[in-house]
Amino acid sequence: MSSSKERAKKALKAMTAIGLSADEVKPVLLQLFKASEKNWDYIEADNYQVLVQTFWELQEAKLAEDEKKGDKDDFLLGKRPRMEAIELCEDQASCDVEVFSESLGYAQDPYTPMNDIASGTRESSQVQGGSSATPTVMVQTVTEGRLNDKFLEDCLSMKANPQQHHLFFCQDCPLERAKNEHFPAKCNGHLIRKFIKECWVKCGCAEGCGNRAVQRGINCNLQVFMTHAGKGWGVRALQDLPKGTFVCEYAGEILTNTELYERNMTGGGKGRHTYPVTLDADWGSEKTLKDEEALCLDATYYGNVARFINHRCYDANLTDIPVQVETPDRHYYHLALFTVRDVKAQEELTWDYGIDFADDDHPVKAFKCRCGSRFCRDNKKLKRKLVVVLDD
Numbered sequence: 089m090s091s092s093k094e095r096a097k098k099a100l101k102a103m104t105a106i107g108l109s110a111d112e113v114k115p116v117l118l119q120l121f122k123a124s125e126k127n128w129d130y131i132e133a134d135n136y137q138v139l140v141q142t143f144w145e146l147q148e149a150k151l152a153e154d155e156k157k158g159d160k161d162d163f164l165l166g167k168r169p170r171m172e173a174i175e176l177c178e179d180q181a182s183c184d185v186e187v188f189s190e191s192l193g194y195a196q197d198p199y200t201p202m203n204d205i206a207s208g209t210r211e212s213s214q215v216q217g218g219s220s221a222t223p224t225v226m227v228q229t230v231t232e233g234r235l236n237d238k239f240l241e242d243c244l245s246m247k248a249n250p251q252q253h254h255l256f257f258c259q260d261c262p263l264e265r266a267k268n269e270h271f272p273a274k275c276n277g278h279l280i281r282k283f284i285k286e287c288w289v290k291c292g293c294a295e296g297c298g299n300r301a302v303q304r305g306i307n308c309n310l311q312v313f314m315t316h317a318g319k320g321w322g323v324r325a326l327q328d329l330p331k332g333t334f335v336c337e338y339a340g341e342i343l344t345n346t347e348l349y350e351r352n353m354t355g356g357g358k359g360r361h362t363y364p365v366t367l368d369a370d371w372g373s374e375k376t377l378k379d380e381e382a383l384c385l386d387a388t389y390y391g392n393v394a395r396f397i398n399h400r401c402y403d404a405n406l407t408d409i410p411v412q413v414e415t416p417d418r419h420y421y422h423l424a425l426f427t428v429r430d431v432k433a434q435e436e437l438t439w440d441y442g443i444d445f446a447d448d449d450h451p452v453k454a455f456k457c458r459c460g461s462r463f464c465r466d467n468k469k470l471k472r473k474l475v476v477v478l479d480d
């Protein structure tokens with residue numbers, strides 16, 4: 089059995105994975121630990137459900153308290169309510185969760201710019217690439233339109249815990265520069281993502297090879313429907329979709345950051361119904377990217393069914409994965425949407441656009457999120473009436 093220290097560390101990691109700050113969660117965890125008489129099974133049950141719930145309940149209580157005092161500023165400014173009101177364990181030094189005073193340093197994985205080797209066997213899993221004398225290992229990530237489980241889990245873990253993976257920090261970040269040309273903020277780091285590399289003509293494999301999904305197009309029955317949640321149109325499938333199914337590509341115009349900025353300035357972005365998607369833009373290549381090189385996909389004027397897929401914070405049922413079809417290019421590439429779990433017929437398909445709802449400087453104004461997720465990041469709407477269950 090792991091020690092309290094390890095379990096506390098694991099709990100904090102799980103909380104940062106869903107976007108909560110470890111510093112804010114620490115006192116809540118400590119209090120819960122005491123209140124439950126050090127019952128880790130209780131704290132860890134259902135993926136730390138009680139911890140997440142208690143955290144939000146205490147936030148809610150603090151908010152209500154501030155509102156009573158007429159101190160609504162933090163909330164209105166979109167800042168997270170502070171947690172100082174929560175008492176810490178008086179005897180913290182001897183408490184066996186002393187890990188709370190430790191900093192949570194994450195080990196960085198060495199960067200491997202290759203797809204993971206899939207377990208599938210297929211005629212082209214080791215084939216010659218082009219005219220090169222050295223065989224290129226063609227990695228099979230998709231089998232009959234379904235993503236390899238390990239590959240999918242790795243992609244999800246990268247998105248959930250970017251700090252644990254290789255991040256590229258630019259000296260002069262084009263994304264920050266697009267927000268503030270004269271005083272760009274420091275780069276927040278860009279995730280070096282995993283790519284699916286589909287088979288192509290030079291693989292020498294058959295046309296029917298299972299490692300070709302995106303290039304074949306949509307293969308499931310999708311329906312655009314009017315949602316009842318005030319989000320406008322949405323998309324659902326009329327059939328069950330197993331985990332890892334390729335749903336569709338996100339198609340749009342490829343714009344540079346500069347073009348997107350100009351489009352927004354000249355009114356083309358006003359009343360827009362789509363949210364542009366930033367392409368990873370070759371982060372990690374040696375050279376500094378200029379504004380004209382950082383790309384995004386804008387589906388405002390041209391797109392496909394993916395432009396109707398709504399956003400959901402954290403627990404969406406789709407994820408986007410970059411795909412190389414034909415060219416080994418990490419700058420211009422395809423973005424494909426895959427299911428992250430089994431999805432039932434008629435269930436709305438959703439995707440986390442990665443919006444930072446607190447970022448007022450983003451070139452496109454974020455909408456008021458109505459995703460309905462308990463992990464919704466649009467805190468301004470967090471006015472749920474929760475009952476504080478924690479009686480210490």
Ligand SMILES: C[S@@+](CC[C@H](N)C(=O)[O-])C[C@H]1O[C@@H](n2cnc3c(N)ncnc32)[C@H](O)[C@@H]1O
Pocket residue numbers: 318319320321322360361362363394395396397398399400455456457458459460
């Ligand atoms: C890619 S479009 C999705 C299709 C859109 N619902 C429509 O009717 O055309 C993105 C737009 O849908 C709306 N939307 C998407 N997800 C939403 C959410 N979670 N809450 C509220 N509105 C959402 C926003 O207006 C957003 O700009």
